[in-house]
Amino acid sequence: MSMPSRLPDPYGQGSGANLADILERVLDKGIVIAGDIRINLLDIELLTIKLRLIVASVDKAKEMGIDWWEDDPALSSRARRDELARENNELRERLARLEELEPSRRAEEESS
Amino acid sequence: MTGLRYVYAVCRPFGTPLQAQLAGVAGDPPRLLHHHGLVAVVSHVPERDFAEEPLRRHLEDLEWLTGTVRAHQSVIDALTVVTTPLPLRLGTVFRDDSGVRVMIEEREEGFRRTLDRLQDRVEWGVKVYAETAAPDRAEAAEAPAKPVSGRDYLRQRRQRVRSHEELWQQAEAFATRLHETLSGYAEDARLHAPQNPALSGASGQNILNAAYLVPRADSEEFVEMVDRTKDDIPGMRVELTGPWAAYSFAGEEQQP
Numbered sequence: 001m002s003m004p005s006r007l008p009d010p011y012g013q014g015s016g017a018n019l020a021d022i023l024e025r026v027l028d029k030g031i032v033i034a035g036d037i038r039i040n041l042l043d044i045e046l047l048t049i050k051l052r053l054i055v056a057s058v059d060k061a062k063e064m065g066i067d068w069w070e071d072d073p074a075l076s077s078r079a080r081r082d083e084l085a086r087e088n089n090e091l092r093e094r095l096a097r098l099e100e101l102e103p104s105r106r107a108e109e110e111s112s
Numbered sequence: 113m114t115g116l117r118y119v120y121a122v123c124r125p126f127g128t129p130l131q132a133q134l135a136g137v138a139g140d141p142p143r144l145l146h147h148h149g150l151v152a153v154v155s156h157v158p159e160r161d162f163a164e165e166p167l168r169r170h171l172e173d174l175e176w177l178t179g180t181v182r183a184h185q186s187v188i189d190a191l192t193v194v195t196t197p198l199p200l201r202l203g204t205v206f207r208d209d210s211g212v213r214v215m216i217e218e219r220e221e222g223f224r225r226t227l228d229r230l231q232d233r234v235e236w237g238v239k240v241y242a243e244t245a246a247p248d249r250a251e252a253a254e255a256p257a258k259p260v261s262g263r264d265y266l267r268q269r270r271q272r273v274r275s276h277e278e279l280w281q282q283a284e285a286f287a288t289r290l291h292e293t294l295s296g297y298a299e300d301a302r303l304h305a306p307q308n309p310a311l312s313g314a315s316g317q318n319i320l321n322a323a324y325l326v327p328r329a330d331s332e333e334f335v336e337m338v339d340r341t342k343d344d345i346p347g348m349r350v351e352l353t354g355p356w357a358a359y360s361f362a363g364e365e366q367q368p
Binding site: 019023024026028035036038039 | 116119122162163164167171181182185188199200201202203205207211215226237304307353356362363
């Protein structure tokens with residue numbers, strides 16, 4: 001095993017690293033292996049999209065009054081439940097409308 | 113042995129010890145699990161945090177996530193100093209060591225191929241920002257002449273829009289040229305989505321977010337090359353990060 005050759009000093013890494021850079025890689029890149037613990041990757045993808053926004057630390061973001069994730073369905077389970085309920089109602093309404101339309105559509109198909 | 117196994121990376125056996133005082137995820141220093149001539153780098157993590165339910169819950173907790181992501185990355189960084197790790201995505205967890213061994217057996221061919229391809233290479237991140245504040249400053253300097261008529265107003269407005277467009281064209285041309293130069297030098301390159309500036313604290317609009325695969329031996333020259341571009345054009349900012357483990361280039365074996 002040969003020793004790796006000398007690398008230039010790290011740029012913008014370590015504890016002061018841009019969190020977005022780290023999140024982008026650790027959450028979004030790298031090798032995907034299904035472990036024994038199955039986590040919903042879709043959730044993580046959603047997180048990733050949102051987290052790309054966050055570079056300042058969480059504390060700093062809160063300081064700045066940025067707390068959008070608390071109402072964001074991708075980041076908060078409460079908001080997600082609300083969102084699901086809303087979506088559910090919407091879909092129900094659309095389904096009802098479609099069902100109303102259905103007989104006339106069927107009639108059209110038969111006549112053509 | 114109790115707890116679950118959190119896997120950071122897979123690599124070839126390496127002689128140099130990892131830096132001491134590496135905390136790891138959940139505070140458990142990373143251990144090396146040798147199997148079939150490969151090494152899985154793992155931490156023992158508690159079920160109460162890393163079983164399916166709690167893990168999913170934690171992933172929605174930004175503070176927990178931030179801490180865990182940083183711990184994960186610090187282990188990958190330490191590995192990158194002494195070897196070429198294949199970094200796994202955050203949250204790869206097995207029940208026990210034998211689960212990790214089975215995973216290695218199932219994927220060892222792919223691991224070896226990727227390790228061969230990435231051996232002694234690192235990733236450098238390069239971002240270009242266009243300082244969107246620049247046109248405003250220019251405006252402020254020239255602006256005080258108040259428009260006297262509608263025609264003057266429109267003319268001034270047209271000029272402002274034009275100078276803004278020029279800035280964007282310039283920025284795009286600069287980023288394209290830089291990317292071509294760096295791609296020509298690097299072994300491989302990936303373009304990532306620009307980072308949103310809203311919360312980044314980084315000023316300006318991110319117009320290039322790229323990763324380059326560079327042999328360690330050539331890294332110094334690559335860094336110098338990026339450094340030389342830095343003051344090329346006023347209003348453009350070039351940001352270099354790295355050396356990273358080859359995150360952006362490790363995933364190609366994942367397709368079935």
